[in-house]
Amino acid sequence: MHTETKIIGRYIGKFGELWTQSLTDLVKEGVAGVLADSELDPAEIDAIFVANKAGGSFNEQRHLGALVSEQFAHFPPAMRVEGACASGGLAVIAAEQAIRSGLYQTVLVLGVEKMTDVSSSETSTILATAASRDKEYGSTFPALYAVLANYHIKRYGTTREQLSSVVVKNHHHAMTNPAAQFHKEFTLDQVGSSVMVADPLRLLDCSPITDGVAAVILSSKPSSRKTKLLGFGHAQDTLALQDRQDLGELAATRIAASKALKMAKLRQKDIQAAEVHDCFSIAEILATEDLGFFAKGEAASAIAAGQATYGGQVIINPSGGLKACGHPVGATGVKQVSFLSAMIEAGQIERGLTHNVGGSGATAVVNVLGI
Amino acid sequence: MHTETKIIGRYIGKFGELWTQSLTDLVKEGVAGVLADSELDPAEIDAIFVANKAGGSFNEQRHLGALVSEQFAHFPPAMRVEGACASGGLAVIAAEQAIRSGLYQTVLVLGVEKMTDVSSSETSTILATAASRDKEYGSTFPALYAVLANYHIKRYGTTREQLSSVVVKNHHHAMTNPAAQFHKEFTLDQVGSSVMVADPLRLLDCSPITDGVAAVILSSKPSSRKTKLLGFGHAQDTLALQDRQDLGELAATRIAASKALKMAKLRQKDIQAAEVHDCFSIAEILATEDLGFFAKGEAASAIAAGQATYGGQVIINPSGGLKACGHPVGATGVKQVSFLSAMIEAGQIERGLTHNVGGSGATAVVNVLGI
Numbered sequence: 001m002h003t004e005t006k007i008i009g010r011y012i013g014k015f016g017e018l019w020t021q022s023l024t025d026l027v028k029e030g031v032a033g034v035l036a037d038s039e040l041d042p043a044e045i046d047a048i049f050v051a052n053k054a055g056g057s058f059n060e061q062r063h064l065g066a067l068v069s070e071q072f073a074h075f076p077p078a079m080r081v082e083g084a085c086a087s088g089g090l091a092v093i094a095a096e097q098a099i100r101s102g103l104y105q106t107v108l109v110l111g112v113e114k115m116t117d118v119s120s121s122e123t124s125t126i127l128a129t130a131a132s133r134d135k136e137y138g139s140t141f142p143a144l145y146a147v148l149a150n151y152h153i154k155r156y157g158t159t160r161e162q163l164s165s166v167v168v169k170n171h172h173h174a175m176t177n178p179a180a181q182f183h184k185e186f187t188l189d190q191v192g193s194s195v196m197v198a199d200p201l202r203l204l205d206c207s208p209i210t211d212g213v214a215a216v217i218l219s220s221k222p223s224s225r226k227t228k229l230l231g232f233g234h235a236q237d238t239l240a241l242q243d244r245q246d247l248g249e250l251a252a253t254r255i256a257a258s259k260a261l262k263m264a265k266l267r268q269k270d271i272q273a274a275e276v277h278d279c280f281s282i283a284e285i286l287a288t289e290d291l292g293f294f295a296k297g298e299a300a301s302a303i304a305a306g307q308a309t310y311g312g313q314v315i316i317n318p319s320g321g322l323k324a325c326g327h328p329v330g331a332t333g334v335k336q337v338s339f340l341s342a343m344i345e346a347g348q349i350e351r352g353l354t355h356n357v358g359g360s361g362a363t364a365v366v367n368v369l370g371i
Numbered sequence: 372m373h374t375e376t377k378i379i380g381r382y383i384g385k386f387g388e389l390w391t392q393s394l395t396d397l398v399k400e401g402v403a404g405v406l407a408d409s410e411l412d413p414a415e416i417d418a419i420f421v422a423n424k425a426g427g428s429f430n431e432q433r434h435l436g437a438l439v440s441e442q443f444a445h446f447p448p449a450m451r452v453e454g455a456c457a458s459g460g461l462a463v464i465a466a467e468q469a470i471r472s473g474l475y476q477t478v479l480v481l482g483v484e485k486m487t488d489v490s491s492s493e494t495s496t497i498l499a500t501a502a503s504r505d506k507e508y509g510s511t512f513p514a515l516y517a518v519l520a521n522y523h524i525k526r527y528g529t530t531r532e533q534l535s536s537v538v539v540k541n542h543h544h545a546m547t548n549p550a551a552q553f554h555k556e557f558t559l560d561q562v563g564s565s566v567m568v569a570d571p572l573r574l575l576d577c578s579p580i581t582d583g584v585a586a587v588i589l590s591s592k593p594s595s596r597k598t599k600l601l602g603f604g605h606a607q608d609t610l611a612l613q614d615r616q617d618l619g620e621l622a623a624t625r626i627a628a629s630k631a632l633k634m635a636k637l638r639q640k641d642i643q644a645a646e647v648h649d650c651f652s653i654a655e656i657l658a659t660e661d662l663g664f665f666a667k668g669e670a671a672s673a674i675a676a677g678q679a680t681y682g683g684q685v686i687i688n689p690s691g692g693l694k695a696c697g698h699p700v701g702a703t704g705v706k707q708v709s710f711l712s713a714m715i716e717a718g719q720i721e722r723g724l725t726h727n728v729g730g731s732g733a734t735a736v737v738n739v740l741g742i
Binding site for chain 2: 023024054056060061062064066067069075077082083084097099101102103129130131132133134237238239243252359
């Protein structure tokens, strides 16, 4: 009978353009790293869930479950879980469902993406195929999020400076995260004058292309670790923006958060830090509103006023987020859980929330962690 | 508290080269077909698991969970599960784990692959990336299974005529399956004189490239349907053949079968029909040995002697198998479950087993069905 699941191991490899490491190298690093942190005997891993978006296209490897399993002498059963850029968050949910099924006690979740083996143009095309092929063919993600940004600006008066404040904050947070892709601060003016990508989104509004691996071990066995998985939520919306009810929100985020917090028996005010899916500056503004941290239309000014950092209402993206820690797609949702688990184990926070999005909001996953 | 899971809906679309249907068309057909069979209100679907190997590369669609979810007005949570050619069998296991977790009662599993949108050469390359990139780069699957065939021939004296007998049997079985890609019988001589692909495997030893969709609905709710999911097993092995302990078997099949039959509290002799992963003629010989239906080295002669068809020891691949029913990769494992469920509902058998393999045996999944 399942009582509680704890995060008993965690690892985040250095994120960046890892030219000297292959996909297999990243897998090996992630497995070794999370096992070392957990101090488990490898034979205690009962099953494996691998999060990866497009290892087939990026790296010509389309059997990643088996590749991770063969790092173990006892070949634990493994499957890959994919929900576009939300693959990491989904893999954590799939692992928790497997534990709650009673079949497994200790499960490895490994998220990995090696994106720099192809050109930036190819990467952009591969990422864009998480949108609706039938209705948005050829759109890149900056273009889709630019639609959302323009709508938000028009409806709520969101300003260029407020968008920039998200970026400045997240790059500042990344300065103390050794795994982050970027250790470089920017001013509001630098963000606002960076090259235009898809109006109004400029280069520094966009998360980068990143290689990286992150892993956590979930277990229902007794452990001295503090971090429990208190709740999770998973919701969907239409693939295409044109089919949405309201472009002022990502409804799937709102529903996933509601499910996860209900399961955790917590409310937004109980959450001290959140890793949210800031693939673009506007995405963090939408996320913090849709997660319920700020009222609709008020997140941009709250973030600009310092309410989303240390000393404010809630610490948003203490890792630096996708924007400054980097966004190795399949690894991102796993990194979010790993990072907040580290903050909990270190006594910095007692309760945190992760938020991982696939497509332009067609999949949303929220996981709630706490002591 | 989970007591039993039943297959309360099933659908197999026509397999073949479906030039007039897109990936989205196949998804819509599968959803409509399985809902019609189940007579469920669509709102009763609590969650969705999608099996697909390479929709990103075949069809430029890398967010299939969301694509299936948006066919429903209530957008059930959806995730894609991938384990190369074993994706379908794995999705059934993931769905069962989700039901046993207590989170969901009624879950749709949809397997789909639209392979003919790219050239045969590209398809072959995409499929081959389920092998070990580091150790078998450039090998096609016919080449890898040719290694296994040559080993089996050398060690057990397996003959050309015995390999052909698998093909003749499965094409004969497909004659009565309206969904099958091929309705064409072959003689032993025709198989044995077809063009060589990878010695000793000839064209007619190989399963085809296929478009198709299959779906089942699993539910823990009471139902008048008869078919229960009695057990499941999932095991892994090394990606590369060169790392295997013994080329005379697929060890993952043996282990997965042992787990599944133990969970079902059944033995091989209790199974009346099995859908096994005959991606090549030699694969059915290995499968029926490793599943324990025939002793090692004895399957080839048993199949040639009629022990694997109606009136024999066990009916192997009544659908025609991958060989003659066709092999739309992500759909195959779901089709296996759907087909045997239909046989059980029709009273033709009481207990059946499905066997789905990824790569050249790196992933194996066995599901056991029965009344």
